[in-house]
Amino acid sequence: MPTVSVKWQKEVFPAVEIDTSQPPLVFKCQLYDLTGVPPERQKIMVKGGLLKDDADWSTIGLKEGQKLMMMGTADEVLKAPEKAIVFMEDLPEAEQAVAVGHTAGLYNLGNTCYMNSTIQCLHSVPELKSALTKYPGRTNELDQTTHLLTVATRELFNDLDRSVQPVSPVRFLGELRKKYPQFAQMHNGTYMQQDAEECWTQLMYTLSQSLTVSDSRENIKAVKELFGVDLVSRVHCAESGEESSEAESVYQLKCHISHEVNHLHEGLKHGLKTELEKVSPSLGRTAVYTKESRINDLPRYLTVQFVRFFWKRESSQKAKILRKVDYPLELDVYDLCSDELRKKLEGPRQVLRDEEGKKLGLKPSDKNSGSKDTDVKMNDAEGASNGSGETSNATSQEGKFGKLFICNRPKCENRI
Structure with a gap:
């Protein structure tokens, strides 16, 4: 295989081998490795004009040690990122939870899965957390157990928001059992399993009482507006x-x-x-x-x-x-x-149907446009x-x- 030298800008690359059994495009790929100039931007001067990708080497009259001139602009050199990339799976478990938006878990305090699932479900409602944050405290209309259970719910939600480690709902469980003794039933010295729906119902009743006696307009019907179904x-x-x-x-x-x-x-x-x-x-x-x-x-x-x-x-x-x-x-x-x-x-259903129709390339319906x-x-x-x-x-x-x-x-x- 003949060798040539290639001059590009102020640089000269000596002894570049050319495989004449391959098309010139292969030679241009070699020069791309040396110079960073993509083949489509390379202009190589040879006898008869510019070297084409599919030219026949035998017609070019290439000589051993011949000097070729190349013109072209190289791609921008990639810079290393200023901050090293860290993949999600390489993060510590606590940081992974924060990154993906997961909240902390709750310890099972002995057959309390019914309570934990209820709390986690309610904790996912931002409007309820906002109403609890604005809870003004006990008034004459509230009994002490309702007030304490509401405060315990608010504090437990705050603990879940602040922590990435599992939280122990000890105080909440204690206030729940004081307010509703059914959740303190024991059998053979062990707390009995309870129904998540019963826990949900009792907690909804408590919060509907405490979050509707506030002077704040937003809290007057907070629980009813969030969860109430009128029949x-x-x-x-x-x-x-x-x-x-x-x-x-x-x-x-x-x-x-x-x-x-x-x-x-x-x-x-x-x-x-x-x-x-x-x-x-x-x-x-x-x-x-x-x-x-x-x-x-x-x-x-x-x-x-x-x-x-x-x-x-x-x-x-x-x-x-x-x-x-x-x-x-x-x-x-x-x-x-x-x-x-x-x-x-x-009306809203028609808007949704039209939006779904647009995604499928259908024209919006004008059926209810005049109603x-x-x-x-x-x-x-x-x-x-x-x-x-x-x-x-x-x-x-x-x-x-x-x-x-x-x-x-x-x-x-x-x-x-």
């Missing part, structure tokens, strides 16, 4: 023809599980239709009434309980249902809402205080409509 119900008796309507507010929807329920949505439908017995004024005796409920207002955070217990009459004890129930990452409860709420939701009744602004739907039911799509992703909490950690019982 309207039709109660009727097929036997007597009596019919009445009721309104109530709850902090969770119940997914009743039976052999026919395979999906969360089916369980919620079952939970909104119940039968009850009460005295009928027209019949003068007890009769069976059917209660059919519809959602009339939705919160920012929708809580759903999987009702996995039923009472076994033959053994007079609770049994746990182990049937698998699927649930989606995004839950649409539009068909479970009242007619009034559906009207308010139609004043359904022209609801998105910011109206996102505010919990205006009763517009922003969470028709209660999801596990914050920032779209709402967030879905699933309560599925009951205490251990007999299973079927």
